[in-house]
Amino acid sequence: MANEQPIYNMSFTAGAAMLNETHAVASVLLDCDGDWDKTKEVTFKENLMLKDKASSNARYFALMKQRLEALNNEELTMLVNSTVSVRRLLVLLAICKAHPFIYDFISEVVRDRFYNQYERISYADFNEFYNENKYVHPELEKVTEQTVSKMRQVIFRILEQTEIIEDSDSGMLRRPYLSEDVERLVVKDDPKWLAIYLYSNNEINNLADLYA
Numbered sequence: 001m002a003n004e005q006p007i008y009n010m011s012f013t014a015g016a017a018m019l020n021e022t023h024a025v026a027s028v029l030l031d032c033d034g035d036w037d038k039t040k041e042v043t044f045k046e047n048l049m050l051k052d053k054a055s056s057n058a059r060y061f062a063l064m065k066q067r068l069e070a071l072n073n074e075e076l077t078m079l080v081n082s083t084v085s086v087r088r089l090l091v092l093l094a095i096c097k098a099h100p101f102i103y104d105f106i107s108e109v110v111r112d113r114f115y116n117q118y119e120r121i122s123y124a125d126f127n128e129f130y131n132e133n134k135y136v137h138p139e140l141e142k143v144t145e146q147t148v149s150k151m152r153q154v155i156f157r158i159l160e161q162t163e164i165i166e167d168s169d170s171g172m173l174r175r176p177y178l179s180e181d182v183e184r185l186v187v188k189d190d191p192k193w194l195a196i197y198l199y200s201n202n203e204i205n206n207l208a209d210l211y212a
Helices: 019-031 036-045 052-067 073-081 082-097 100-115 122-135 140-141 145-160 178-190 189-198 200-209
Strands: none
Touching: 019 036, 019 052, 019 073, 019 082, 036 052, 036 200, 052 082, 073 082, 073 178, 082 100, 082 145, 082 178, 082 189, 100 122, 100 145, 100 189, 122 145, 178 200, 189 200
């Protein structure tokens, strides 16, 4: 059904943006022609997750796989072969495609704060979003307070690392720059993803028509 709500998963609490690790694993994935078994073997052998324990490597790799599998081949290729600033944009895309909760928070709350000139996003904004969504997503009712705190911490860390906010403490918002190539790539996937880069609805509709 078109209006069916996605199930929120909280697996993103295992790690924040992991920019360098994502690029490293994505590079291996391309080298291995999309073979995840080979990618896992190389990742563990070369310790691309930069973790000491096998259990930590396994947990982070599972999260990385979930995110990278959300990207199409063009997005994955651009992530591997572009500048650091473009990688950052595509890591955020992978995160939001893999984790609907984060997409909804950015597209609904962060973007609203930005366009209503509040200049910053706060923990209180997150708490309000979380509490309101419990009525729509019953899976949130089962989450402990400790996990909610972790979710909030990780999301703000992701926003900081992908430069949607200046830092987690201030929550000061800033809109990233997307080149025409990146805009085209995102629109080709689905114009709605432009919302995570704080594009307005009018801009999204105009670019969807432009790049159609």
